[in-house]
Each structure stands twice: as C-alpha cells, then as structure tokens.
Amino acid sequence: MQANQYNAELENWHDFEVESRKEIIGLLRSIGEKNQLIRMLVHGEADVCVTSILEVDADNNSVILDCSINPEQNQRVVGAKALSYETTLDKIRILFSSERVEKCTFEGAPAFKIPLPASLIRLQRREYYRMNTPVSNPVRAVIPLPAELGGGSSSFPLADISCGGIAILDNKLLLGDSIGKKYEDCRIDLPEVGTVVTSLQIRNMIDLTLLNNKSNRRLGCQFVDMPRGALNAVQRYITKLERERNARIAGLG
Missing domain, CATH: 2.40.10.220 (predicted glycosyltransferase like domains)
Structure with missing residues (x-):
C-alpha cells in the first residue's frame, strides 16, 4: 500500500479514532505482550519494515520498537519525515503514525524509539x-x-x-x-x-x-x-x- 493510499485510509476511519492516553497505552502494551508483528511504512517510498513493540514507556511518553537487521533500511527509517504503522490485536486492526523515529538501545541491543501516539485507529473486521x-x-x-x-x-x-x-x-x-x-x-x-x-x-x-x-x-x-x-x-x-x-x-x- 502506497503512503498516500494509507493516509487516505486513516482519514476514512477517523470515526474510529482512540484518543484516550490510558487506552492507547493499554492497546500498545497488549500488542507488545502478544508479540504481534507491525508493518512500518516509510512515507514517500514503497518501503515496508516489519517490527514489533519492545516496550511502552509511559513515563517518557515513548514506544520502543525492534529495528531491522538491514542497516540501510534502518537508516531510511530514521531519515523519514513520517511513518505509518499497521497491526492487529484480537482480530482488531490497529493503525497509528509518527513524525519521527530515533535510534536507541534496549537491553543492550539497537532499537527504535517513537513518541507515544496521541491517537490511533481501531477497527473491527466488519467495519473495514x-x-x-x-x-x-x-x-x-x-x-x-x-x-x-x-x-x-x-x-x-x-x-x-x-x-x-x-x-x-x-x-x-x-x-x-x-x-x-x-x-x-x-x-x-x-x-x-x-x-x-x-x-x-x-x-x-x-x-x-x-x-x-x-x-x-x-x-x-x-x-x-x-x-x-x-x-x-x-x-x-x-x-x-x-x-x-x-x-x-x-x-x-
């Protein structure tokens, strides 16, 4: 899915937007605990990276993601101006985005860090x-x-x-x-x-x-x-x- 199509889809489903910080943290933690894979789409490129949530750091309003084994792809991710993410949780589709990605380490290994999303889209199958x-x-x-x-x-x-x-x-x-x-x-x-x-x-x-x-x-x-x-x-x-x-x-x- 191209970036502009993805953005269009986010706009289509604004009625299913979740803005409660507590609920967003809970959903993202559940995704991490169940080891759900996340498609990370680098905007402006046909470039998809598969990642997962390593930790949701509520105190610092950040989410730690696994990084790719491909250094060049990691560099493109860090250099991107905006990214979108898609995953599922108990047959419910979850969409969110971030404006930036930073390099960090988690438990001694390279990782990505993004700001805790201010909102996300939650869709049951019948809705989308x-x-x-x-x-x-x-x-x-x-x-x-x-x-x-x-x-x-x-x-x-x-x-x-x-x-x-x-x-x-x-x-x-x-x-x-x-x-x-x-x-x-x-x-x-x-x-x-x-x-x-x-x-x-x-x-x-x-x-x-x-x-x-x-x-x-x-x-x-x-x-x-x-x-x-x-x-x-x-x-x-x-x-x-x-x-x-x-x-x-x-x-x-």
Whole structure:
C-alpha cells in the first residue's frame, strides 16, 4: 500500500479514532505482550519494515520498537519525515503514525524509539472489510452534479466497496478537487442485489498514473445517513463478491 493510499485510509476511519492516553497505552502494551508483528511504512517510498513493540514507556511518553537487521533500511527509517504503522490485536486492526523515529538501545541491543501516539485507529473486521469490484463489467455510481459542475448527473465506476463507503474512479476529473463535498441522492446499481440510494461525502482523493501513462483519479466516498435497508443491500453484495472470489480461488486450487 502506497503512503498516500494509507493516509487516505486513516482519514476514512477517523470515526474510529482512540484518543484516550490510558487506552492507547493499554492497546500498545497488549500488542507488545502478544508479540504481534507491525508493518512500518516509510512515507514517500514503497518501503515496508516489519517490527514489533519492545516496550511502552509511559513515563517518557515513548514506544520502543525492534529495528531491522538491514542497516540501510534502518537508516531510511530514521531519515523519514513520517511513518505509518499497521497491526492487529484480537482480530482488531490497529493503525497509528509518527513524525519521527530515533535510534536507541534496549537491553543492550539497537532499537527504535517513537513518541507515544496521541491517537490511533481501531477497527473491527466488519467495519473495514472492503472488496474490490469487477473491472471488466464495473459497478457504477450515478452522482447528481451541482450547477457549478455543469448540472445533470454522471456515472462513475467503482474501485471497491465496504459497509462504510465506496471508492470511485473519476478519469475525466468531473468532480474536481471536492474533498469534504457531499452529494445527495446518489444511486449505486448492485448486480443481482438492487439499487441503493444514499448521500456520499468525498473523504480523500488520489491521482493515479496508469501503465499506459494515462491519469485517473480515485475518490474515497463515505456513506452518509444511509438507510438500514440500503446498508443491508451493500452487505449482501459484499457477501456475493466474497463468495464469487472464494469460488474462483477454489477453482484454481
């Protein structure tokens, strides 16, 4: 996962943010005690380091992490301006970040030290589970456009779907730079399930360069005030996609 995608995901799940210092310390200590591996993503690079928590030092507001056996990778980590971390604890996904990493020693061995996070994201599987939608015959969202964008409506292919929202592809850049903007009465046609109507709020934007050098724009959209019946339809569609994917995997096995 690239850094900008990771940041977009953090923004997507701000509703699941934990800001209690006591709770953050407790979660990080549990992760360390259970020896859970942590993916450390160096921002700005396709560079992932696997680490673990050695100690949570509440008195000094710091967390001690294991460092890599690769000295060059350790140097890149220390030189990074920002890093993101991802792990799981009892099937709950934990995300946090830091602006810096310092070298230190722990029990006589080299280690990393980061500030105790001021907040982290805690997600249960049902809250973050998302499925890629078909590429060959894409699901589409029809979004009414306001007068300043020309009026009428336009259809956008989906990239993925979850119970929290969708990602759409805006290759013609029709929606512009619209982070935070809310679109009412959007229609999503879910094959074999039905049509759902909901408000969508644009939460993040990523500009992509495709292999043919054409550009595309991926917009992360959050469902807003979605009716329960529509949410149930989305869940049924995700289950359908998962069943089809499992059938394909079984066929290849």
